Amino acid sequence: MRDLGLYIHIPWCIKKCPYCDFNSHAVNAETPEKQYIETLLKDLEQDLQLLKESRVISSIFIGGGTPSLFSANSFDTLLTGISKLIPLKDNLEITLEANPGTFESQKFADYRSVGINRLSIGIQSFNNQHLKELGRVHSAEEAIAAVEIAHQAGFDNFNLDLMFGLPSQSNAEMLNDVQTAIKLQPSHISFYQLTLEPNTYFHKFPPRLPESDQIYAGQIQSQETLADAGYIQYEISAYAKNNSKSQHNLNYWQFGDYLGIGAGAHGKLSLSQPGNIVRTIKHKSPEQYLKDYQAISNTIAAEDLPLEYVMNQLRLKGGFKIQAYEQRTGLDISTLQAGLSDCLKQGLLVQEDDLYLCSDKGWNFLDHILEKFMP
Secondary structure, X not given: OEEEEEEEEEOEEXXXXXXXXXXXXXXXXXXXXXXXXXXXXXXHHHHHOOOOOOEEEEEEEEEEOOHHHOOHHHHHHHHHHHHHHOOEEEEEEEEEEEOHHHOOHHHHHHHHHOOOOEEEXXXXXXXXXXXXXXXXXOOHHHHXXXXXXXXXXXXXXXXXXXXXXXXXXOHHHHHHHHHHHHHOOOOEEEEEEOOOOOOOHHHHOOOOXXXXXXXXXXXXXXXXXXXXXXXXXXXXXXXXXXXXXXXXHHHHHOOOOEEEEOOOOEEEEEEEOOOEEEEEEXXXXXXXXXXXXXXXXXXXXXXXXXXXXXXXXOOEOOOEEHHHHHHXXXXXXXXXXXXXXXXXXXXXXXXXXXXXXXXXXHHHOHHHHHHOOOO
């Protein structure tokens, strides 16, 4: 049975951050936790009817919002229900996103006991002034305490999220965030630049950010520090130690299939290739979703598949092989040849037998590469 990822979206959080463009909603009253878990299982059961063959869930990622607002009992009910609907791969990675403001020792020990074996902790910064500017509800001290709780609860595989290029952030402060994270011994670090996304408060009222040359210099220094500490960059913003790569995200970047359940969740399924590769989405409003969890499906046009594929795959340091492209899309490599040829001539890509990967130049100008594959 072919592997299949499962993404589960929990849309509530304590407070909406000004930079956040995810489908998240500040909690104004008690969340309908029990009803939402029941709806997630109904949603999954309905989505499984889309499949044309037997599949096995190879990874589960519970994102948000702030999923750690929900109880371990709720996730136990959810994971047990999922296992009754579709087979789960042995020792699959089950990730839960968590924010430091929701950490309690017993709660996270209970998460571990119900089968959640990986955390992704939204630190963003260890500088209290920057946390305040980002609208975060936790302090630097609470962030460090949260990581200690994760260790105590038995999590030896967890990610720390860090942002850089923050308002008024110096390169020394950027580096200090990275050094502090390394000392806390996570298996994985996500290190990505603050961007002012549409439909966010920061986009409407932009903060003053450091100059791009300054940010780039600090980024390079921080990346060298990560590498010296054994964190290998395998994706644009992902660094893993001891090969602890995010299995769910790897499947996503490699154009694998995954189901998406929950308010605003996205999925991607290869029902047939290349003519019926579809993306699914659920209603964004939690209230609407609880009433109607029907998936809205859109087929990816065959002429869009080359761009869709390289947009994900070239985020990875390892690039892609011709065989992988043909397997994932159902298209012949000739559909990529014009774009590959241009990129090779301009030094944006490097070819090693049947492997294509970004050059150092291409890694810094990925948008230029993607332009070559637009229909």
